[in-house]
Amino acid sequence: xxxxxxxxxxxxxxxxxxxxxxxxxxxxxxxxxxxxxxxxxxxxxxxxxxxxxxxxxxxxxxxxxxxxxxxxxxxxxxxxxxxxxxxxxxxxxxxxxxxxxxxxxxxxxxxxxxxxxxxxxxxxxxxxxxxxxxxxxxxxxxxxxxxxxxxxxxxxxxxxxxxxxxxxxxxxxxxxxxxxxxxxxxxxxxxxxxxxxxxxxxxxxxxxxxxxxxxxxxxxxxxxxxxxxxxxxxxxxxxxxxxxxxxxxxxxxxxxxxxxxxxxxxxxxxxxxxxxxxxxxxxxxxxxxxxxxxxxxxxxxxxxxxxxxxxxxxxxxxxxxxxxxxxxxxxxxxxxxxxxxxxxxxxxxxxxxxxxxxxxxxxxxxxxxxxxxxxxxxxxxxxxxxxxxxxxxxxxxxxxxxxxxxxxxxxxxxxxxxxxxxxxxxxxxxxxxxxxxxxxxxxxxxxxxxxxxxxxxxxxxxxxxxxxxxx
Amino acid sequence: xxxxxxxxxxxxxxxxxxxxxxxxxxxxxxxxxxxxxxxxxxxxxxxxxxxxxxxxxxxxxxxxxxxxxxxxxxxxxxxxxxxxxxxxxxxxxxxxxxxxxxxxxxxxxxxxxxxxxxxxxxxxxxxxxxxxxxxxxxxxxxxxxxxxxxxxxxxxxxxxxxxxxxxxxxxxxxxxxxxxxxxxxxxxxxxxxxxxxxxxxxxxxxxxxxxxxxxxxxxxxxxxxxxxxxxxxxxxxxxxxxxxxxxxxxxxxxxxxxxxxxxxxxxxxxxxxxxxxxxxxxxxxxxxxxxxxxxxxxxxxxxxxxxxxxxxxxxxxxxxxxxxxxxxxxxxxxxxxxxxxxxxxxxxxxxxxxxxxxxxxxxxxxxxxxxxxxxxxxxxxxxxxxxxxxxxxxxxxxxxxxxxxxxxxxxxxxxxxxxxxxxxxxxxxxxxxxxxxxxxxxxxxxxxxxxxxxxxxxxxxxxxxxxxxxx
Numbered sequence: 001x002x003x004x005x006x007x008x009x010x011x012x013x014x015x016x017x018x019x020x021x022x023x024x025x026x027x028x029x030x031x032x033x034x035x036x037x038x039x040x041x042x043x044x045x046x047x048x049x050x051x052x053x054x055x056x057x058x059x060x061x062x063x064x065x066x067x068x069x070x071x072x073x074x075x076x077x078x079x080x081x082x083x084x085x086x087x088x089x090x091x092x093x094x095x096x097x098x099x100x101x102x103x104x105x106x107x108x109x110x111x112x113x114x115x116x117x118x119x120x121x122x123x124x125x126x127x128x129x130x131x132x133x134x135x136x137x138x139x140x141x142x143x144x145x146x147x148x149x150x151x152x153x154x155x156x157x158x159x160x161x162x163x164x165x166x167x168x169x170x171x172x173x174x175x176x177x178x179x180x181x182x183x184x185x186x187x188x189x190x191x192x193x194x195x196x197x198x199x200x201x202x203x204x205x206x207x208x209x210x211x212x213x214x215x216x217x218x219x220x221x222x223x224x225x226x227x228x229x230x231x232x233x234x235x236x237x238x239x240x241x242x243x244x245x246x247x248x249x250x251x252x253x254x255x256x257x258x259x260x261x262x263x264x265x266x267x268x269x270x271x272x273x274x275x276x277x278x279x280x281x282x283x284x285x286x287x288x289x290x291x292x293x294x295x296x297x298x299x300x301x302x303x304x305x306x307x308x309x310x311x312x313x314x315x316x317x318x319x320x321x322x323x324x325x326x327x328x329x330x331x332x333x334x335x336x337x338x339x340x341x342x343x344x345x346x347x348x349x350x351x352x353x354x355x356x357x358x359x360x361x362x363x364x365x366x367x368x369x370x371x372x373x374x375x376x377x378x379x380x381x382x383x384x385x386x387x388x389x390x391x392x393x394x395x396x397x398x399x400x401x402x403x404x405x406x407x408x409x410x411x412x413x414x415x416x417x418x419x420x421x422x423x424x425x426x427x428x429x430x431x432x433x434x435x436x437x438x439x440x441x442x443x444x445x446x447x448x449x450x451x452x453x454x455x456x457x458x459x460x461x462x463x464x465x466x467x468x469x470x471x
Numbered sequence: 472x473x474x475x476x477x478x479x480x481x482x483x484x485x486x487x488x489x490x491x492x493x494x495x496x497x498x499x500x501x502x503x504x505x506x507x508x509x510x511x512x513x514x515x516x517x518x519x520x521x522x523x524x525x526x527x528x529x530x531x532x533x534x535x536x537x538x539x540x541x542x543x544x545x546x547x548x549x550x551x552x553x554x555x556x557x558x559x560x561x562x563x564x565x566x567x568x569x570x571x572x573x574x575x576x577x578x579x580x581x582x583x584x585x586x587x588x589x590x591x592x593x594x595x596x597x598x599x600x601x602x603x604x605x606x607x608x609x610x611x612x613x614x615x616x617x618x619x620x621x622x623x624x625x626x627x628x629x630x631x632x633x634x635x636x637x638x639x640x641x642x643x644x645x646x647x648x649x650x651x652x653x654x655x656x657x658x659x660x661x662x663x664x665x666x667x668x669x670x671x672x673x674x675x676x677x678x679x680x681x682x683x684x685x686x687x688x689x690x691x692x693x694x695x696x697x698x699x700x701x702x703x704x705x706x707x708x709x710x711x712x713x714x715x716x717x718x719x720x721x722x723x724x725x726x727x728x729x730x731x732x733x734x735x736x737x738x739x740x741x742x743x744x745x746x747x748x749x750x751x752x753x754x755x756x757x758x759x760x761x762x763x764x765x766x767x768x769x770x771x772x773x774x775x776x777x778x779x780x781x782x783x784x785x786x787x788x789x790x791x792x793x794x795x796x797x798x799x800x801x802x803x804x805x806x807x808x809x810x811x812x813x814x815x816x817x818x819x820x821x822x823x824x825x826x827x828x829x830x831x832x833x834x835x836x837x838x839x840x841x842x843x844x845x846x847x848x849x850x851x852x853x854x855x856x857x858x859x860x861x862x863x864x865x866x867x868x869x870x871x872x873x874x875x876x877x878x879x880x881x882x883x884x885x886x887x888x889x890x891x892x893x894x895x896x897x898x899x900x901x902x903x904x905x906x907x908x909x910x911x912x913x914x915x916x917x918x919x920x921x922x923x924x925x926x927x928x929x930x931x932x933x934x935x936x937x938x939x940x941x942x
Contacts, residue, residue, distance in 0.1 A: 029590060032547070033577050036540035038590055041605070044537045066515045069507035070541075070579075070610055070626050071563075076503070089570050092542075094579065096564040097625070098614030106504050108541075108565065108579070119500060119509055128798075134512070139541055139610065143569030154568070155541050327599075 006335055009277050014221040019149075021271060025280055025339045028149045035147035035154030039264070042340060043150075045288040046267050047157065051137065053190050053286075054159065054262065057182045061174075063133040063161060068115050070139070071106040076114040079240040083113065086207020090142040092154075108141040113208060113233070113259055116162045117241035124255060126246045127166050131174065132255075135161040150268030151225070151471050158263035164243065164255040171256035172211075172232055176454070178260045179213040179230040187227060191266065192283035192391035193217055193273055194399050195227060196466055198446025199455050203434055206259075210234035213454060216445040216466065218399040219272035222419035224445045224468035227269055230260035268471075273395050280341025281364050283391050284384035290319045291380055292342045293358075294333060296349030298326030306348050309358065309376060313346075316377035318384070338363060343387055344380065364390055403466075409433045412467045416442040426463040434465075443470055477806055480748050485692040490620070492742060496751055496810045499620045506618035506625030510735070513811060514621075516759040517738050518628065522608065524661050524757075525630065525733065528653045532645075534604040534632060539586050541610070542577040547585040550711040554584065557678020561613040563625075579612040584679060584704070584730055587633045588712035595726060597717045598637050602645065603726075606632040621739030622696070622942050629734035635714065635726040642727035643682075643703055647925070649731045650684040650701040658698060662737065663754035663862035664688050664744055665870050666698060667937055669917025670926050674905055677730075681705035684925060687916040687937065689870040690743035693890035695916045695939035698740055701731035739942075744866050751812025752835050754862050755855035761790045762851060763813050764829075765804060767820030769797030777819050780829065780847060784817075787848035789855070809834060814858055815851065835861055874937075880904045883938045887913040897934040905936075914941055 006024065008016040022028055027043035030036075039047065055065075071094065077084045092108040095101060109115070116134070124132055137159050144154045161178060165171040179197065187193040200212035209231035216224050237243065238254040247253050274281040284290050291313060295306045303324050310322040321342075323333055330347075337345055345361040352358050357370040360379070364387035371379060402420035406412050407428050415422035417440070426447055429437075434444050449455040450462035477495065479487040493499055498514030501507075510518065526536075542565065548555045563579040566572060580586070587605070595603055608630050615625045632649060636642040650668065658664040671683035680702035687695050708714070709725040718724050745752040755761050762784060766777045774795050781793040792813075794804055801818075808816055816832040823829050828841040831850070835858035842850060873891035877883050878899050886893035888911070897918055900908075905915050920926040921933035 029593075031540035031542070032544050032586065032589060033540060033542040036542055038540065039538040041535035041537045045535070047538075048536060064512035064516070065519060066512045067510040067518075067628065069502035069504060069509065070612070071502070071504040071507055073503050091568075091570075092565050093567040094563050095566045097562075098616060099560050099562075115503065118503060122500075141541070145569060157538065 005277065006339065007277060007279065010220055015148075017275075017277070018272060021275055021279060021339070022149050025341070027267065027271070030149065031155075033154070035144040037149055037153045037155065039157075043267055046270065046282070046286065047264055049286050049288055050191075050266055051159075054182070054186055055137070057186055058135050058159065058161065061133070061177060061182060063135045063163070065136060066134050067136050067138070068109075068112050068119070070109055072109050072112075072115045074105050074107050076118065077107055079114060080208045080237055082236070083208035087111070087142070090144075092141045092143055109138070110140055110142045111259075111261070112136070112138075112160055112162065113237050114241070117237045117243050120162075120164050120255070121241045121243040124164055124243060124245050127248050130164060130166045130245060130255065131170060132164040133161075133174075134163065135159055148268075148471070150271070151265055153264075156264045158261050161258070161260045163258045164238070165257070166245065166247065166253075166255070168234075168256050171258050175211070175213060175230045175232045175258040175260065178258070179215070179454070183215055183228040183230065183260075183262060187215060187217075187266075188392060190283065190285045191270060192285075192388055192395065193227070193269065194392060194395035196399075196446060196448065197454055198448040198466060199458070200229075200446060201431070201434060201444050201458055201465075203431065204444065206231045208233060208236050209259075210236065214446050217269055217273055218395070218402065218421060218468075219269070219471070220275065220398075221272070222402050222421070222468075224421065224466075224470040225265070225269050225272065226445070226470065227266060228260070228262035231258060233257040233259060274391055275341070279339035281391065282341040282343060284343045284388045287341075287343055288319065289321045289342050290384055291344040291346060292321045292323050292337050293346045293348065294323045294330070294337070295326055296330045296347055298324075299350060301353055302348055302350060305353060305373075309346060309348065309373065312377050313380055316380060318380050343384060346376065362387065409436050413437055413440045413442050416440075416467060416469045420468070421445075422467040424465050424467060426458070426465045427461075429465050429467075437467060441469060442467060445470060476748065477810065478748060478750065481691055486619075488746075488748070489743060492746055492750060492810070493620050496812070498738065498742070501620065502626075504625070506615040508620055508624045508626065510628075514738055517741065517753070517757065518735055520757050520759055521662075521737055522630075525653070525657055526608070528657055529606050529630070529632065532604070532648060532653065534606045534634070536607060537605050538607050538609070539580075539583050539590070541580055543580050543583075543586045545576050545578050547589065548578055550585060551679045551708055553707070554679035558582070558613070561615075563612045563614055580609070581611055581613045582730075582732070583607070583609075583631055584633065584708050585712070588708045588714050591633075591635050591726070592712045592714040595635055595714060595716050598719050601635060601637045601716060601726065602641060603635040604632075604645075605634065606630055619739075619942070621742070622736055624735075627735050629732050632729070632731045634729045635709070636728070637716065637718065637724075637726070639705075639727050642729050646682070646684060646701045646703045646729040646731065649729070650686070650925070654686055654699040654701065654731075654733060658686060658688075658737075659863065661754065661756045662741060663756075663859055663866065664698070664740065665863060665866035667870075667917060667919065668925055669919045669937060670929070671700075671917060672902070672905060672915050672929055672936075674902065675915065677702045679704060679707050680730075681707065685917050688740055688744055689866070689873065689892060689939075690740070690942070691746065691869075692743070693873050693892070693939070695892065695937075695941040696736070696740050696743065697916070697941065698737060699731070699733040702729060704728040704730060745862055746812070750810035752862065753812040753814060755814045755859045758812075758814055759790065760792045760813050761855055762815040762817060763792045763794050763808050764817045764819065765794045765801065765808070766797050767801045767818055769795075770821060772824055773819055773821060776824055776844075780817060780819065780844065783848050784851055787851060789851050814855060817847065833858065880907050884908055884911045884913050887911075887938060887940050891939070892916075893938040895936050895938060897929070897936045898932075900936050900938075908938060912940060913938060916941060
């Protein structure tokens with residue numbers, strides 16, 4: 001008799017598979033207030049590793065961290081017309097504080113462009129103060145009617161960068177640096193994610209931006225997920241908040257700005273891009289635990305050996321956890337590590353010890369084979385790098401296999417409905433075609449230039465639109 | 472003619488000195504919503520260094536980080552009677568979300584005992600799940616009528632630890648470990664802070680706790696500041712949320728809990744414990760920049776030399792910044808580094824180069840002397856450790872000098888009013904004396920046993936009360 005699967009199979013019901021996995025791998029729970037989320041230690045550990053790596057990359061670009069208040073006066077939001085229009089439907093409003101009704105209600109930040117400009121306007125006096133490069137790690141709130149853990153939650157965690165520059169070109173180049181050298185580099189090289197870098201259409205742009213750069217990934221079901229965005233804000237917020245500087249030439253000028261963000265949604269993307277019917281598959285460079293050494297049974301020789309292997313692998317630079325909880329059945333523990341996506345399991349029982357070997361089980365390619373104990377410290381780092389590369393390759397191959405080149409709106413909608421992406425010349429689609437697709441819940445994820453680079457304008461000749469259903 | 476002081480002198484107006492310093496050292500600004508705070512990059516850099524160090528210590532105790540929602544249903548707060556009474560006057564309430572009035576208003580977390588218990592009750596089934604040791608780094612909101620930057624703000628950043636244990640003894644020991652091995656050790660050895668470890672009286676206890684352990688520091692004006700607390704919650708929240716486990720003996724029992732927190736207030740404490748009339752003095756082990764190498768003038772030889780010194784000191788393990796902004800007058804830059812409290816300045820001008828020396832200016836003891844360039848890499852680490860020790864010694868000596876042993880309520884109130892602390896046997900004070908002191912805005916900061924240890928009970932024989940005005 002076949003065992004009942006641990007998770008609903010992806011092919012049967014992908015959203016259900018996702019929920020099952022989030023729950024059984026102990027990544028997160030639903031919060032009590034609709035749309036909120038409890039991030040459990042294993043899920044938070046993934047986010048912490050992402051934060052550490054990203055934070056170092058952001059600082060390497062000369063950016064400093066700071067912290068701006070959670071509460072924003074409602075009047076600030078209204079200063080930039082497109083911005084308030086974009087965010088008004090999602091706001092959470094505090095009306096009472098300290099037992100009294102507030103004179104002016106305050107908004108729980110959905111993003112911080114407005115409050116940050118209030119301070120940039122005070123801090124920036126002269127061209128010497130530019131560029132001003134600030135980032136914050138924070139929680140934000142956007143009321144969510146159709147919440148899904150990690151992907152769309154009423155509160156989420158993120159970093160939001162905000163910069164001010166003396167010239168349009170400097171701002172544009174900085175937004176692009178973040179897009180490519182921070183976000184894309186991190187996602188490809190640490191998260192092993194396949195991402196398409198492009199430009200949002202006017203319809204999909206951030207509320208208040210003159211240009212939005214995006215990274216789009218294909219999930220296991222063929223849908224698209226936006227993984228990070230970097231915006232050129234032009235002088236829109238500078239005008240609204242009068243953020244001026246004295247130029248080298250002695251003139252008062254408005255600053256040029258950028259903002260850019262990436263969120264806990266990346267954890268959801270990790271699940272949906274790399275996960276399979278047995279659970280998560282964590283890229284080794286990200287993994288808090290790269291290898292788990294399991295004692296199959298609780299005899300002394302086995303316990304001593306798993307600890308020794310743990311120590312030797314730690315010394316070899318591998319992030320190891322020893323699992324000697326032999327009061328829990330081995331099978332249950334093995335399934336649990338499989339669910340949690342730890343890249344390598346090293347299983348040790350009395351029979352293995354006799355042969356001087358351990359069973360090495362690789363989560364990412366699958367498969368197991370016995371390995372001599374003294375070969376483990378050399379083998380593991382190689383295996384981990386191989387598996388890191390494999391994950392990226394598999395994701396890339398899936399996207400290529402599931403992307404169709406088309407020429408009409410109908411064909412694009414069909415490809416999206418069939419669980420894939422369509423590529424269509426923007427000249428063949430245009431804003432009208434985009435509107436027609438929207439009626440079928442299909443969107444233009446981004447525009448990409450003919451040579452694969454990020455175009456400078458929506459209407460640059462040769463632009464190709466990537467079209468898909470999206471989370 | 473004497474130069475105008477950079478800051479209001481401490482002796483003239485301590486609160487004004489504090490405000491001046493926070494402002495001129497660019498630590499923080501007032502936020503637009505009353506009581507909120509913008510933490511500027513230099514202030515946030517101090518907090519980040521605190522976080523990193525504390526986070527490692529917390530994890531070394533076996534605690535895992537997680538994240539619980541900002542929004543808590545109002546009904547949760549009311550489940551523990553003392554808890555709601557303590558926090559109700561400080562709550563911020565969200566009444567509208569996503570454009571609609573909410574069916575049940577939600578509270579912006581003032582602390583997370585209630586929401587965390589809701590999940591502990593689900594996660595804990597058996598004694599095998601205990602102890603459950605969780606921490607989160609988060610923002611919290613407590614509406615503040617008399618805000619002061621870092622010390623009392625409507626929103627602040629903190630870590631809050633929450634643990635569940637099988638026995639009273641295990642919970643008690645854990646609360647004590649955090650109090651001594653995490654908080655006190657960090658504050659003394661990294662922040663160079665002199666702290667008194669004690670027990671809060673029943674009046675001063677956390678709302679919902681059966682015991683609160685505290686760390687109290689004396690600020691430059693002789694007032695006390697509570698620097699961190701670790702609470703034994705007993706079974707109060709477990710009872711309210713039905714957080715039960717199946718014991719080894721097969722019985723359903725309520726867990727025993729702790730919670731403990733430390734906040735951005737520590738930045739304010741750092742200012743007020745170590746600052747002087749020239750600005751901050753940052754303990755070297757904390758300092759993001761331990762030594763700044765200043766080019767006095769912009770000639771090529773000087774600029775090349777400051778960069779070389781910077782590289783050599785970095786190689787010697789010192790956190791260095793090179794200041795070659797010679798388009799700003801040297802004097803202004805020197806005052807600014809003094810304000811920011813960087814422990815060591817190394818000033819290099821053309822004349823120094825001729826002599827093969829640099830001027831080493833020590834912020835903590837004060838004073839300057841020329842040092843041969845090749846002696847710097849050996850000298851700096853020694854100087855930094857000396858100055859770290861000096862800061863702690865100075866703080867301790869000040870507390871001892873300004874603490875008076877008394878026997879009556881009147882004497883205690885007098886000592887506090889004179890800008891110091893009083894030590895009085897708890898048997899001579901008691902709850903009635905404590906109430907009498909409260910009328911004069913003087914409080915019992917903590918109880919300490921005769922031998923200096925933390926007492927097990929308010930009424931243990933020999934307990935001494937530390938009495939002071941407090942922030």
